[in-house]
Amino acid sequence: MVIGWYVHHHGYGHVARFLAVQPHLRAPVVAFSSLARPASLAPGVEWVELPPDADPFDGPDGSTVDPRDADPTARGTLHWAPHAHPGHRARLAMIAAATVDRNLQAFVVDVSAEVVALVRLLGLRTIAVTQPGTRTDAPHALAYDLADRIVAPWPHGAVPTDGLTAHGDRVVWTGGISRFDGRDADGGIEDRSVLLIGRVLEPEVRHETTRQLRDRGWSVTAIGHDASSRIDDPWSLLTRSTVVVSAAGQNSVADLAVARARAVVIAQERPFSEQEHTAAALERWGLAHRADVSVPAGALVDLVERAAGDEPDWKRWQVAGAARRMAAAVEAVLP
Structure with missing residues (x-):
């Protein structure tokens, strides 16, 4: 029984959450991200580095294409799926291939509506991590509809979540997830x-x-x-x-x-x-x-x-x- 885990590359928060949760999982994990492998990740955890999908690329006529000009939202249905981007195509293909090669049974997506759709179409049990904010747009609605479980990493009732109202039976409010949980303070507080x-x-x-x-x-x-x-x-x-x-x-x-x-x-x-x-x-x-x-x-x-x-x-x-x-x-x- 192997779990896949997509780690979004923006900032450090998504990888920090993965590093905090992974040691508590009993099943082996294969992580996928555009980020380099974290130095602190346990040696036995597989990390698949994905190619970038937001950089300019060569169009069929030899011109340089800005992916923002390649209908990346599919007319508002998705967040990011630019036409003809080789990196975008390769990263989704790598995830799909791994579901077969590693016999993945479940997949955590932190965060990407497109990866949620991909892994659910591949038949994996899908866990979508959500975040606060006004997430009532079509791509978020699609991800929430498809996910078998939705994880909200903050306390229930703290932040308005209109986009989750219709999915309450599949939402788990974990509270805030910190890599420092359980660690004792290092000495007293310094004055001023x-x-x-x-x-x-x-x-x-x-x-x-x-x-x-x-x-x-x-x-x-x-x-x-x-x-x-x-x-x-x-x-x-x-x-x-x-x-x-x-x-x-x-x-x-x-x-x-x-x-x-x-x-x-x-x-x-x-x-x-x-x-x-x-x-x-x-x-x-x-x-x-x-x-x-x-x-x-x-x-x-x-x-x-x-x-x-x-x-x-x-x-x-x-x-x-x-x-x-x-x-x-x-x-x-x-x-």
């Missing part, structure tokens, strides 16, 4: 310390925010805003900082929750307003202060100082055991 994590601010705003915070007596650490500042394991910084400023993506929020961080979340511009919906939920539940990407330095400094006095009840985000709950939801569809 701020962690800026990720590419949440324009460089000039980040520099001005840092200057103003330091003028008010705060120490500031910034990581993940470029390749040189990336840290593979930011756990100690998350747990030691008085306040963390982070994006409002699902994995970022789950990491804040397991670290019990006082936080300001900045909603990044994403398709279907995913992070805006999540940030609004966090503010509504009293778990974090929210800002948008246009927040000026002075306003952000004020939010940091307000957050320093918070006592957020992060248990509401249901991170403890969430990776195991997703693994159980996947295994529940196996024959």
Whole structure:
């Protein structure tokens, strides 16, 4: 009994979720992604690297074709299936071939409406991972209709999910999934310390925010805003900082929750307003202060100082055991 798993290549969140859940699966897994194999992935897990499908390609007349000009949505029915793109064709063919060669029985798709449709047409038991946001468009509706199970990696009721209303009997709300679940804090919280994590601010705003915070007596650490500042394991910084400023993506929020961080979340511009919906939920539940990407330095400094006095009840985000709950939801569809 082998499980396939498609890992979307945008950002780090999808692969982080896979790395958190895979160790809890009893069945072997074959992962598919345009991303390179993660260094921390267990040696026994097969990783199939797929060719890219969004780069320009040579048309039949020798001209260079931008895939955005090749009817990639099939008149709004799909999200991404550009005509004649060799990489798109090859990646779907590789997935289809593997279902036979590896005798796959189930397939987790995180995330792609097209891969959901492909693997369900191939007769596999299909688990679609969804995300917050206004996902009532035709491709999402198709994926939800086809999936045998839909995994929503946040707590039930936190974020409005109009697109899932008709599919409640197949939705599993796992709570936020973090790779740090079960890990103990590294020491106590440092007084008046701020962690800026990720590419949440324009460089000039980040520099001005840092200057103003330091003028008010705060120490500031910034990581993940470029390749040189990336840290593979930011756990100690998350747990030691008085306040963390982070994006409002699902994995970022789950990491804040397991670290019990006082936080300001900045909603990044994403398709279907995913992070805006999540940030609004966090503010509504009293778990974090929210800002948008246009927040000026002075306003952000004020939010940091307000957050320093918070006592957020992060248990509401249901991170403890969430990776195991997703693994159980996947295994529940196996024959």
